[in-house]
Amino acid sequence: MRAIYKIARLELSNLFYSPVAWLLLIFFTFMMGMTFAGALEGFARQQELGTRGLYAVSQNLFYSPKGLWPQVSQWFYLLMPLLTMGLISQEFSRGSIKLLFSAPITGFHIVLGKYLGIMLYGLLVVGIQLVAVVVAGYAVEFFDWSAVLTGLLGLYLLYGLYAAVGLFMSTLTNYPIVAAIGMLALLSLLSLISGIWQEYAFTREITYWLSLGGRVNSFIKGLICSEDILYFVIMSSMFLAFAVLKLELLRESCSFAGKAVRYLGVFVIAIFLGYLTSRPVMKVYHDSTYTKANTLTQASQDIMAKLDGGLKMTTYVNLFGDIYNTTTKGIKRDIDRYERYIRFKPETKMDYVFYYYADTTTEAFKKHYPEKTFLEVARDAAKLQNTRLGKYLTPEEIAKEEIAKGIDLSEEGYRFVTLIERESGQRSFLRVYWDMRRVPNETEISAALKRIAMKLPCVGFLSDYEARSMVGTLNRDYSHMVTEKTNREALLNQGFDVRDVSLKNNPKILDSLDVLVIAEPREPFTGEELDILYRYVESGKNLLVAGKPKTYSYLTPLMAYLGLRFEPGMLVQKPIDEFPAHVMLCTVTDSARNISRLWKNLYQITHRDERRRYSLVMPGSVAVEQVSDKGFQVTPLLTSRDSLAWNELETIDFVNDTARLNPLVGERAGVKTTMLGLEREQAGLQQRIIVLGDADCFSMGEFSTSRRGIRSANGNLIMAMFDWFSYGELPIDVSRPSAIDNALTIGMETGATLKIVLQWIFPALLLLIGAVVLIRRKGK
Known part of the structure; x- marks a missing residue:
């Protein structure tokens, strides 16, 4: 531990003696001040002039799509490669890596020490963000502290994962700029991997869990989920382990197959832990928002409590569906719509049946496809959706499925529909609708579940x-x-x-x-x-x-x-x-x-x-x-x-x-x-x-x-x-408590002053401190 601490302290001092780290810190502070203080001043002006009332100010300042936290997550994506690109690659280019290898320490000490140093630097970044949180707590009545701080926790976990990825990439090359480009490429892959091999059941869970896209959004919205926390911990540990392996393999002779086995072993362990922690029964949640916006309403929770025994949801997807559709590649994303329900009944089974059917006897079909057989039309439709027709049941096969299930999809117009079944035999259909939203919301999902949970009017x-x-x-x-x-x-x-x-x-x-x-x-x-x-x-x-x-x-x-x-x-x-x-x-x-x-x-x-x-x-x-x-x-x-x-x-x-x-x-x-x-x-x-x-x-x-x-x-x-x-029984009451952070305690003048302080004076102060530190360092 002493060696790790010494390396971390040295790395932290090197960061503060680096112009790049100071410039990134100043740039981050300026952007934060401009985004946050600009929005705060706008709300103060809006309230004082009485043009429109305020509502849920905490959300609008921090965790709405245009709030501060989503912006910070985007800045991390751009700034972290610049911050981490030289963590170890500079040791190679300077030749100082030989001194580290000759010291009585292992690659584990080197990697953990440097990672600890960059994470301590991250605490300073968090401290700057915390300034905005404290200012908002002073300026907003009934400020939603817990939800905003949950978003800050998620951003620090994201920072930690980016730091681990950057540290690993810096072990692969002597050139920092190559490490930065490689990190951007790897982060892009992690963001896009959820769409890879989703049509195969074996790889669907693996690639979807590996995806980084949207992981921090749950924290930003005020929801703490054990799966997301463990995702950041497991993925950060995996890349740190890769970095340790890379340094250790430089000090010993090993065949390519031996190296591949070690890397693969680390990857397999991470995937196994990820799969295990992503099982619904293993998940733990905490909704930190005041309105519990990330949780089912009490009425829906009461319905779920009555659904004892097994529950299965089978979604029938017609290739020629006209309201809403998905493909075999989109199964996991469609299941996400029911995440809040699965949270309260984790043993729920989700199944998808893909088929193709159309009434070929209609004049519209004959006019639209005058010279093609139905099979040719179906193949073209599958190609249009970038999928294979072999993944879909034929009309004859779906007819057998209907007989086996005792359902008639023609009554549903062969549209996208979900059959909900209880172990006791009750059934209900959940449909899609001709409106802007298309898919059912909590009101309709809970109504379909309530239909099989109790007798309705x-x-x-x-x-x-x-x-x-x-x-x-x-x-x-x-x-x-x-x-x-x-x-x-x-x-x-x-x-x-x-x-x-x-x-x-x-x-x-x-x-x-x-x-x-x-x-x-x-x-x-x-x-x-x-x-x-x-x-x-x-x-x-x-x-x-x-x-x-x-x-x-x-x-x-x-x-x-x-x-x-x-x-x-x-x-x-x-x-x-x-x-x-x-x-x-x-x-x-x-x-x-x-x-x-x-x-x-x-x-x-x-x-x-x-x-x-x-x-x-x-x-x-x-x-x-x-x-x-x-x-x-x-x-x-x-x-x-x-x-x-x-x-x-x-x-x-x-x-x-x-x-x-x-x-x-x-x-x-x-x-x-x-x-x-x-x-x-x-x-x-x-x-x-x-x-x-x-x-x-x-x-x-x-x-x-x-x-x-x-x-x-x-x-x-x-x-x-x-x-x-119905005595208030239907439609389902999915109303939530109204937000209470709907007013500011400051006026336009104070808002304008805070904007000047946060956007200009605060970054200028950091610039002055950085200049003094660097000048003194150069003098020494």
């Missing part, structure tokens, strides 16, 4: 008498928000079970429902059917009733049973721009704000500012009112935006004619209610009923309509209604 849609259908494709139907598998917000993808209900053919199905939806039937119910509906209401289960101005009369008996009625006429309000008067813009009431978390969110969305850029649109509604007390607690949920609304009884054509208030025919202006919520204790259940005056507000036609100047929040309305019906 079942929603039935009445289909008798031409009521709005949950599977129809007409503009008036509801399939987009209920059963459309490629729509992320569809009830089916949010965990709800949905069923078609017919009072004529199978009235007993109501016994299995938790919510019944009756949306604008176009014929009256029979007396027997009304009795069935009345018994359903008396059973205490939930109900949604939606009407329209021309057909609401068919719901009159049921409405009377609830103590309500639809007011006659078409509800209109003062026209907005060029839109007809019957296009109602509604708002969430104050009384609805507190009935659930999503109703509160909806209230905030529609009341965000005085302009109310987001509205709840009802294109043709009737007003709803209570006429008798049936034991319900009645809550107005949506009303007209102002008191200038009335029931129009005369105008029929709202496009070519103008609706005018006429008190003589009974039209009265005021705030009109378009949605009511009813609640009571009934049959041992907390019964909830919603009645709304526009069955179109969540139809396919409405969601495909765009109106200039109006932003619809109707999608949020659907989620809020069914969240209330």
Whole structure:
């Protein structure tokens, strides 16, 4: 140890007597001051001038993509080759390596001593970064210390790995510049190696674990994972061992095969330890962020806790998938999307089945590929994705797989889909969606897992008498928000079970429902059917009733049973721009704000500012009112935006004619209610009923309509209604605590002063100290 300490002290002194080390330190300090202090001053100016509120300042300063820590990791990549290129190569070029070899020390002492010296220099680099952390702790209210310091820990581990790589490369050549170039090449290889041989199961785990790319990002984001810590320790140790071997082999005679065996032995040991520590069951995590942004929310953790027994996720990937796709080379990256879930159930098995299938009988296929067989088309598609068709099952083979598994991929459109299976036999599909994100987020993944963990609410849609259908494709139907598998917000993808209900053919199905939806039937119910509906209401289960101005009369008996009625006429309000008067813009009431978390969110969305850029649109509604007390607690949920609304009884054509208030025919202006919520204790259940005056507000036609100047929040309305019906069970609540570091304790002047100090004075002070040290050294 004494020899290692002496070599480390000598190496550290040599660094401080080197202009290169001082220049790199000054450059690093200047860049840090410019990046950090510039951002801090910008936030101070933003807060003082009140242009926009601040949010999560700690994250924006340090661990956001444009924060300080990602920038530092990039600077290390460029600066470390210059710092380490002469650690041992200079000993060769000067001839001083002979003195070291003649001393009573081994290559182990030389390598460890020099590595210790460069790591002590790294503590100075960390100290400079710590200055920025301390300044931020002073300037930011409720600063997120733990997350920021976790990022600093990761950067020091990255520095240590770079130092080990640079030390090894400097043993391979007498020329420092060659060592620097070689280090850059090796680091590039370590960053890109995750994409090598990923299609082979044997090498997939090895090359993916070896990859340096993104390793430090988990620390920067505030997550400490034992695998990442051990990766830096193992890889640093491996390169140090390589350096020791290189020096020792210079002092003894050994065949090429003997040298290769020793190097290979070190590599194999490192790979074995890496594979062992990367197993999910071996990993330990700590999320140091205040909001626990790197961890599943509590709701998702509760779901995972209920999934006892084995769990398997089989992903079926069609070569001709049209929404989202991956190849055999991207399996590990796709598995990373489930890392947070595997953390809480490490025994989860992940499997991938690749196949190719397309409907060759369609005119589109024949037109696109007029002169090729399907096999030729598949080969071309595989080449286009830089993979081999032999890795994919044929249509016949995937058909056998479907039979063996008891699934039908045609129901999923042969798209990218994941089958989740429990050991007990429950199954659920997890899909991809036609939107910007494509892949499922925590909400959808947890909903799919919850479906196999427990019984979820079942929603039935009445289909008798031409009521709005949950599977129809007409503009008036509801399939987009209920059963459309490629729509992320569809009830089916949010965990709800949905069923078609017919009072004529199978009235007993109501016994299995938790919510019944009756949306604008176009014929009256029979007396027997009304009795069935009345018994359903008396059973205490939930109900949604939606009407329209021309057909609401068919719901009159049921409405009377609830103590309500639809007011006659078409509800209109003062026209907005060029839109007809019957296009109602509604708002969430104050009384609805507190009935659930999503109703509160909806209230905030529609009341965000005085302009109310987001509205709840009802294109043709009737007003709803209570006429008798049936034991319900009645809550107005949506009303007209102002008191200038009335029931129009005369105008029929709202496009070519103008609706005018006429008190003589009974039209009265005021705030009109378009949605009511009813609640009571009934049959041992907390019964909830919603009645709304526009069955179109969540139809396919409405969601495909765009109106200039109006932003619809109707999608949020659907989620809020069914969240209330399910008592907050669905959609999954993945909300997190809000960040509290949302303000600065400094103003613009202090921010500007700190920028001058950190960007100019601090580097200038280091320049002065370095100049004095170097001049004194030269004098000696």
